[in-house]
Amino acid sequence: MAFKSVLRRxxxxxxxxxxAVALAACGAGQISQTANQHPAxxxxxxxxEDAAGKGAENTNSAxxxxxxxxxxxxxxxxxxxxxxxxxxxxxQRAAESVYxxxxxxxxxxxxxxxxxxxxxPSFAKAAKGENSLPRECQIVAGPKSVIDPxxxxxxDNTGCIAYYTNELDPSTLVGDKSSAAGxxxxxxxxxxxxxxxxxxxxxxxxxSADILEAGAPNRGADGMIESK
Numbered sequence: 001m002a003f004k005s006v007l008r009r010x011x012x013x014x015x016x017x018x019x020a021v022a023l024a025a026c027g028a029g030q031i032s033q034t035a036n037q038h039p040a041x042x043x044x045x046x047x048x049e050d051a052a053g054k055g056a057e058n059t060n061s062a063x064x065x066x067x068x069x070x071x072x073x074x075x076x077x078x079x080x081x082x083x084x085x086x087x088x089x090x091x092q093r094a095a096e097s098v099y100x101x102x103x104x105x106x107x108x109x110x111x112x113x114x115x116x117x118x119x120x121p122s123f124a125k126a127a128k129g130e131n132s133l134p135r136e137c138q139i140v141a142g143p144k145s146v147i148d149p150x151x152x153x154x155x156d157n158t159g160c161i162a163y164y165t166n167e168l169d170p171s172t173l174v175g176d177k178s179s180a181a182g183x184x185x186x187x188x189x190x191x192x193x194x195x196x197x198x199x200x201x202x203x204x205x206x207x208s209a210d211i212l213e214a215g216a217p218n219r220g221a222d223g224m225i226e227s228k
Contacts, residue, residue: 065092066099066133066191066199073106073185073207074143075173082168083143084112084205088189090133098126099133099199100192106205107186109172114141114164118151122160133191134160141166173207183207 071086084106090099104112119127126134133139137160140150144165151163189201 065090065097065193066189066201067091068189068201068203071187071203071205073168073173073205074146075170075207075209076145077209080170081143081145082170082173083146083166084168084187085142085146086189087141088133088139088191090135090137092135092194094194095135097135097194098128099194100129101131101133101139102190102192102198103188104190105188106168109168109185112166112168114166116162116164117147118154119162120154120157120159122158123162126160127162136160138162139164143167 067089069087069089071084073082074085075082084104086104088101090097092099101114104114106112114131116131123134123137126137128134131139139162141147141164144167147163147165154161154163184204184206187203187205189203191199191201193199
């Protein structure tokens with residue numbers, strides 16, 4: 001009986017050790033699977049094959065250093081307004097590598113008119129001309145409702161950021177009783193790189209409805225937002 005008891009205890013120890021190893025391996029696998037995942041954002045980004053953009057010969061070594069993130073169109077059917085929201089950053093390592101944002105066009109709308117409303121002290125110091133994007137700096141754009149609160153804090157912000165507002169033609173995105181929310185449009189971002197060549201980035205961006213403040217909308221019995 002004593003010998004059988006020893007065997008049972010040995011078997012339990014072996015199973016416990018194997019379980020611990022399996023759990024450790026599972027944990028390590030989970031870490032490796034999530035280590036390279038991007039954080040969730042509402043809009044499109046120029047990742048994968050789109051990261052390099054397109055140049056005149058598509059062989060320019062500077063291609064791919066402009067990262068576009070969170071690109072989407074915000075519409076407010078109630079207010080009848082719309083705007084393009086995105087951020088663009090220059091990730092070149094060379095100190096004098098300054099890009100310039102030349103234009104942004106959206107399918108069915110045309111060129112987006114961007115208006116700079118504020119910049120942080122670091123951006124003002126590093127900027128080289130109109131709509132420039134210095135190394136390790138950002139252009140953050142969006143409708144006034146999104147950008148104005150950020151612009152008010154620009155002077156105290158230690159980052160290198162320029163803030164732009166824009167307003168899209170609501171007739172192409174907002175109807176009398178419905179919007180184009182959920183649809184996609186192609187957007188083209190055009191930059192001039194430090195060598196003076198044109199780089200373009202094409203993204204399929206989503207049209208998103210504005211996220212209303214909790215308790216702000218009044219809904220009727222049918223669940224639809226009631227007009228004031």
